[in-house]
Amino acid sequence: MKRVLIIGAGGVGRVVAHKCAQNEDVFSDIWLASRTKSKCDQIASEITEKTGRTIQTAAVDADNVPELVALIKQIQPFMIINVALPYQDLTIMDACLETGVHYLDTANYEPLDEAKFEYSWQWAYRDRFEKAGLMALLGSGFDPGVTNVFCAHMQKHHFDTLDYVDILDCNGGDHGYAFATNFNPEINIREVTSNGRYFENGEWIETRPMQYKKQFDFDQVGPKNMYLLYHEEMESLSVNLRGVKRMRFWMTFGDAYLKHLEVFRNIGLDSIEPIMFEGREIVPIQFLKALLPDPASLGPRTVGKTNIGVIVKGTKDGKPLSRYVYNICDHQECYKETNAQAVSYTTGVPAMIGAMMMCQGHWMKAGVYNMEEFDPDPFMAALNEHGLPWSDIETDIDVDSLPE
Structure with missing residues (x-):
């Protein structure tokens, strides 16, 4: 069982938190953080009502690496599930490298000031994650994912x-x-x-x-x-x-x-x-x-x-x-x-499953990877089991x- 930190409390973050809470045998402790803590508290309340589990919440500015680092050091999670904005992928990856924590996201990096999204910025982190003995799984939503x-x-x-x-x-x-x-x-x-x-x-x-x-x-x-x-x-x-x-x-x-x-x-x-x-x-x-x-x-x-x-x-x-x-x-x-509606659900469930693959060791290798680079079988089986047959x-x- 692993402790995870989810960053982002929108529709997808809500689904990820709910689905992680449903799998206590994999996710022993769940933290949910965003810029607006009240959104996290609302989701935490929903989860307690539905599952009886308590999740912890925190406020964090995902654009601020020192703030992210401080929170990660406080919580000491096995991995970060990043469902914040794509603009914030690189700051969260930087914080993971600084604190020795694994990383997962659902969408590739996009600069705030340029309408362009591609993997080049994140693929450039491959050597750094590999040398640190850490894994980054990119695009663990539905499409991509x-x-x-x-x-x-x-x-x-x-x-x-x-x-x-x-x-x-x-x-x-x-x-x-x-x-x-x-x-x-x-x-x-x-x-x-x-x-x-x-x-x-x-x-x-x-x-x-x-x-x-x-x-x-x-x-x-x-x-x-x-x-x-x-x-x-x-x-x-x-x-x-x-x-x-x-x-x-x-x-x-x-x-x-x-x-x-x-x-x-x-x-x-x-x-x-x-x-x-x-x-x-x-x-x-x-x-x-x-x-x-x-x-x-x-x-x-x-x-x-x-x-x-x-x-x-x-x-x-x-x-x-x-x-x-x-x-x-x-x-x-x-x-x-x-x-949450199905667009959030179809992104959030695969994010949880991707994290599950990493926590259980089915997918765990130092470096930066896309979804198709791993054995599809355990992930496909988990889709049937966790709501996306x-x-x-x-x-x-x-x-x-x-x-x-």
């Missing part, structure tokens, strides 16, 4: 070559608002309004935002329009999968959501460049974030399901093969269990032949 493990599972059990990989992310939930985002609005809008990219024949091909669209009939959700985006798991998968020829990422969006984004972009509300307003400097996208509903508040009003998975086309024993592995998650069932089927679906 489970989708990486799905690919590793396909590579281990079904395919000799994975030629074509399509990652499909569908949120069929309805929260009743004209516009709201299911995770941090600033991160979500920056991600969606950026140029897309896909990987083909060893090169990255850039696309305009929402340039490519396909309609897909998602199991238990129905037909949805999905759009080609760039997503971070492709960066590591393009390196770690054997000989993949093409890899794409697709995400569903409704027409109303896209119309709001178009208006925000047209009037500059998605900008990260500071402007002067009434004698003070503001960042438009941060102002927009303040106007939008808190994603952590969407749980009680969100109905419907998510469906996230991977379609792989390749060969086995010289014969063509196509398989589809995916998970379906119900928003209201997630809320009943953890007081998956289906793995042969399929004749051809994404290229889907209607636009």
Whole structure:
């Protein structure tokens, strides 16, 4: 049994704390910290009511390495589960190195002043973590995270070559608002309004935002329009999968959501460049974030399901093969269990499972790693056990032949 420190008390942090509390045989002591301690206290109260367990809470500024170091030295956890903002990944990694503590996150580093997310900054920590005898597990959410493990599972059990990989992310939930985002609005809008990219024949091909669209009939959700985006798991998968020829990422969006984004972009509300307003400097996208509903508040009003998975086309024993592995998650069932909607749940549960893999020694090796670099089997088994059951089927679906 291990002591863990969770940093971040948003929707995902709530799920991670609940799920860790459900597994007392793995997580002996749980601390939850964020800039606003009252949010941690609220989650701790919920957990005591549901499970009878008591978790400890603390305030910490995740941008401040000395403050992080002081808290880590006080608590002395086995590892940090970082579900704070991606801007804070590097400061938390620095604090882990200084205190000799293992590290896990769910999203790769993104500079505050540049709409760019990639692993290069964190991969640069490889030697330092290895020399310190510490492990950092990157991207242990759903996508990235489970989708990486799905690919590793396909590579281990079904395919000799994975030629074509399509990652499909569908949120069929309805929260009743004209516009709201299911995770941090600033991160979500920056991600969606950026140029897309896909990987083909060893090169990255850039696309305009929402340039490519396909309609897909998602199991238990129905037909949805999905759009080609760039997503971070492709960066590591393009390196770690054997000989993949093409890899794409697709995400569903409704027409109303896209119309709001178009208006925000047209009037500059998605900008990260500071402007002067009434004698003070503001960042438009941060102002927009303040106007939008808190994603952590969407749980009680969100109905419907998510469906996230991977379609792989390749060969086995010289014969063509196509398989589809995916998970379906119900928003209201997630809320009943953890007081959070399914987008937070599908990120928080894999973060807990990734930590479980490290605490139990299934995945433990000094250095900085992505999810697909480890044996997928114990993680896949844990998904079935802890709330994210998956289906793995042969399929004749051809994404290229889907209607636009």
